[in-house]
Amino acid sequence: MYAEVLTEYSAKSIDKEFTYLIPSNLQNRLKVGMKVIVPFGKTTINGFVVNIKDNTDTQNLKEIIDIQNEDFILNEELLSLGKYIKENTLCSLITAYQCMLPSSMKVKTIKSNYQKYHEYLELVSKENTLDYINNYPRRTKQLELLNRLLKSEIILKNEYNSEIINKLIDLNIIKIKKENIYRINIDKKEESALTLTSDQTIAVNEVKKSLNNHNIFLLHGITGSGKTEVYMNLIEEVISKGKEVIMLVPEITLTNQIVERFYKRFSSKVAIFHSSLSEGEKYDEYHKILNGDVKIVVGTRSAIFVPFTNIGLIILDEEQSTNYKQDNNPRYHARDIAIQRGIYHNCPVLLGSATPSLESMARALKGVYKLLTLSKRIGKATLPKISIVNMQDEYRKGNMIISDLLDSKIKDRLSKKEQVIIYLNRRGFNTIITCKSCGYTFKCPHCDITLTYHKSSNHLRCHYCGYTLVNTEVCPICHEKALTSYGLGTEKLEEELKERYQANVIRMDIDTTSRKGSSKSLIESIEQGKVDIIVGTQMISKGFDFPNVTLVGVINADESLNIPDFRSGERTFELLSQTAGRAGRKELPGEVIMQSFNPDNKTLLYVQNNDYKSLFNYEMNIRKILKYPPYYYLTILRITSKDYNEASNEVSKAHKYLNNNLKDVIILGPTTASMFKINNIYRFQIILKYKDYSQIKKSLLELDNIYKTNNKVNLEIDNNPTRI
Numbered sequence: 001m002y003a004e005v006l007t008e009y010s011a012k013s014i015d016k017e018f019t020y021l022i023p024s025n026l027q028n029r030l031k032v033g034m035k036v037i038v039p040f041g042k043t044t045i046n047g048f049v050v051n052i053k054d055n056t057d058t059q060n061l062k063e064i065i066d067i068q069n070e071d072f073i074l075n076e077e078l079l080s081l082g083k084y085i086k087e088n089t090l091c092s093l094i095t096a097y098q099c100m101l102p103s104s105m106k107v108k109t110i111k112s113n114y115q116k117y118h119e120y121l122e123l124v125s126k127e128n129t130l131d132y133i134n135n136y137p138r139r140t141k142q143l144e145l146l147n148r149l150l151k152s153e154i155i156l157k158n159e160y161n162s163e164i165i166n167k168l169i170d171l172n173i174i175k176i177k178k179e180n181i182y183r184i185n186i187d188k189k190e191e192s193a194l195t196l197t198s199d200q201t202i203a204v205n206e207v208k209k210s211l212n213n214h215n216i217f218l219l220h221g222i223t224g225s226g227k228t229e230v231y232m233n234l235i236e237e238v239i240s241k242g243k244e245v246i247m248l249v250p251e252i253t254l255t256n257q258i259v260e261r262f263y264k265r266f267s268s269k270v271a272i273f274h275s276s277l278s279e280g281e282k283y284d285e286y287h288k289i290l291n292g293d294v295k296i297v298v299g300t301r302s303a304i305f306v307p308f309t310n311i312g313l314i315i316l317d318e319e320q321s322t323n324y325k326q327d328n329n330p331r332y333h334a335r336d337i338a339i340q341r342g343i344y345h346n347c348p349v350l351l352g353s354a355t356p357s358l359e360s361m362a363r364a365l366k367g368v369y370k371l372l373t374l375s376k377r378i379g380k381a382t383l384p385k386i387s388i389v390n391m392q393d394e395y396r397k398g399n400m401i402i403s404d405l406l407d408s409k410i411k412d413r414l415s416k417k418e419q420v421i422i423y424l425n426r427r428g429f430n431t432i433i434t435c436k437s438c439g440y441t442f443k444c445p446h447c448d449i450t451l452t453y454h455k456s457s458n459h460l461r462c463h464y465c466g467y468t469l470v471n472t473e474v475c476p477i478c479h480e481k482a483l484t485s486y487g488l489g490t491e492k493l494e495e496e497l498k499e500r501y502q503a504n505v506i507r508m509d510i511d512t513t514s515r516k517g518s519s520k521s522l523i524e525s526i527e528q529g530k531v532d533i534i535v536g537t538q539m540i541s542k543g544f545d546f547p548n549v550t551l552v553g554v555i556n557a558d559e560s561l562n563i564p565d566f567r568s569g570e571r572t573f574e575l576l577s578q579t580a581g582r583a584g585r586k587e588l589p590g591e592v593i594m595q596s597f598n599p600d601n602k603t604l605l606y607v608q609n610n611d612y613k614s615l616f617n618y619e620m621n622i623r624k625i626l627k628y629p630p631y632y633y634l635t636i637l638r639i640t641s642k643d644y645n646e647a648s649n650e651v652s653k654a655h656k657y658l659n660n661n662l663k664d665v666i667i668l669g670p671t672t673a674s675m676f677k678i679n680n681i682y683r684f685q686i687i688l689k690y691k692d693y694s695q696i697k698k699s700l701l702e703l704d705n706i707y708k709t710n711n712k713v714n715l716e717i718d719n720n721p722t723r724i
């Protein structure tokens with residue numbers, strides 16, 4: 001018998017399948033989907049078995065050395081899901097499989113001893129022990145140990161020094177028993193469910209009716225309308241039937257609060273999955289799933305691939321989030337994967353959001369998805385009142401950061417001991433540093449972007465490639481001491497608020513939350529009331545549920561409107577509505593102040609009136625006229641290279657090729673990409689607009705094949721990009 005083994009080949013992750021002989025000792029055990037170790041030239045590598053067959057034409061085959069990990073197998077569903085990803089994102093098959101697994105289980109990883117044990121001591125036999133005690137009455141330390149074991153006490157290996165233990169092991173008196181342990185252990189008492197409101201009940205019942213069918217539901221529920229309770233209620237029903245649930249959330253910081261709620265409700269039935277777990281923790285959580293020890297997984301994007309085999313429900317909370325799309329190879333969208341798995345398991349997929357993506361809402365209105373609505377907050381809670389402040393007027397008064405209105409509201413909340421969120425989607429201290437004497441602006445030498453000043457580390461930093469420069473007072477060009485800085489970042493805002501209000505201010509952005517456990521402790525300090533004001537970037541805009549937050553201030557509501565992307569209106573609406581939704585979620589009423597230089601902007605007015613419907617109609621009309629999604633599909637082809645001329649020449653060639661080969665497809669470009677240079681790589685792009693993927697697929701595959709072997713330029717193909 002022979003096995004075809006798929007391995008990763010070259011830096012571009014090209015698929016390579018090799019045929020090996022299956023040695024007789026593995027013939028009964030080896031299955032398709034297993035990870036095996038095989039000889040390769042003078043070394044050994046590993047790969048997935050993708051086929052087992054009786055015959056081969058190839059001569060002189062080598063034998064498979066061993067199975068790497070017998071309790072893990074890429075099952076039939078995941079094997080075919082990989083093929084779906086390859087088809088739809090045009091990645092290699094091995095790349096698709098690799099992305100489904102935590103690093104410790106990927107091909108190429110040889111280290112596999114992530115398993116953690118408790119090591120206990122155990123007697124080999126009672127009689128021998130008693131003999132030994134009689135024969136050596138003076139070995140007091142050993143006798144103490146043995147007597148404890150005779151009394152059936154549980155003794156960990158590390159309670160005694162290894163000399164004593166090893167001697168007893170050598171004499172075959174005791175042995176070591178290993179017991180698997182998990183690094184994350186949840187031992188909470190399960191709290192009972194809240195009584196659902198009538199709106200929640202209607203939504204829940206709709207889904208419950210079709211738990212044994214594949215349907216896609218879009219739950220459109222305003223912020224604080226109790227979507228999470230709806231999810232939990234459904235999950236309870238699904239796991240009571242012995243099935244499993246995957247629940248995706250868009251950001252790691254968000255998982256903290258939701259996971260706590262899930263632990264309280266479902267205790268040790270929950271595994272978590274996100275990138276800030278350690279490799280060992282990920283290994284363990286993965287094995288909780290393989291071992292059938294959990295029924296629910298809560299996690300970020302890649303958790304959609306967990307190897308549950310009896311899924312009864314898949315939930316994507318905040319389905320509009322762009323984090324669900326991976327922005328490197330394979331460029332998959334978790335929503336698409338959820339739907340594929342929903343079809344396979346014949347179970348519902350529930351998409352939830354206060355601000356659904358236009359694509360999903362359009363599908364719901366066409367009846368492709370079933371629309372469920374929660375239009376009120378729970379109990380007496382109402383949506384916050386939103387005011388828009390004209391910052392042009394404030395500038396004239398000399399208020400560069402905080403308007404008079406926001407100032408008075410902050411003071412009011414501080415005096416009442418209520419909490420305030422101030423949102424600014426820019427990190428660092430200043431975002432632009434220039435020389436007043438010669439006009440020089442500090443830019444990243446590797447990227448097409450200005451450097452940001454970070455005061456806490458006293459560095460200028462590139463937010464794309466991480467390049468840093470120690471802060472200086474003199475201009476590197478004219479050597480004058482004339483540097484000045486503009487642009488407000490969260491770090492400066494934090495400092496300003498601290499000085500102004502003498503309050504307890506914390507900041508939540510990538511810089512303060514990237515350390516493991518840091519966002520969790522920040523959240524706890526908010527919950528315990530140790531914090532008056534929370535300054536944060538978009539990571540605080542979603543999901544947070546703090547009953548004492550009654551004021552949200554948005555420093556620069558226009559910021560995301562100015563991004564040149566056809567989705568900027570939709571995105572701004574989403575961000576601001578979500579951020580506003582943090583205020584007044586329980587008994588205390590909430591209020592929102594949005595500062596803007598364009599106070600009459602339509603999108604901002606829709607946010608103010610919580611008018612998703614008008615936003616939807618307005619944006620859909622533009623999309624229709626300009627032929628953008630959801631009316632057309634988009635694909636971006638990006639040609640990148642360290643060599644400007646190569647990239648520029650190749651993008652013209654690719655453009656010509658597409659022009660000659662595509663019919664009824666709108667081809668835009670070639671142009672430079674919106675970030676023209678990142679990390680010394682020049683980037684050009686071509687945009688395709690089309691009605692059906694089959695119109696372009698063949699040509700894309702051909703182009704992709706041409707560039708696979710080109711070492712000077714790279715072709716990235718991004719189907720359904722989240723930004724252009």
Ligand code: ADP
Nearest residue numbers: 194195196197223224225226227228229378545
């Ligand atoms: P969403 O996910 O839509 O933002 P949540 O599920 O977080 O809303 O609910 C908002 C708040 O209302 C939470 O504090 C939650 O505990 C509470 N809540 C939700 N449903 C109920 C209910 N049926 N009865 C009482 N409180 C509820």
Ligand code: ZN
Nearest residue numbers: 444447462465
């Ligand atoms: Zn850079």
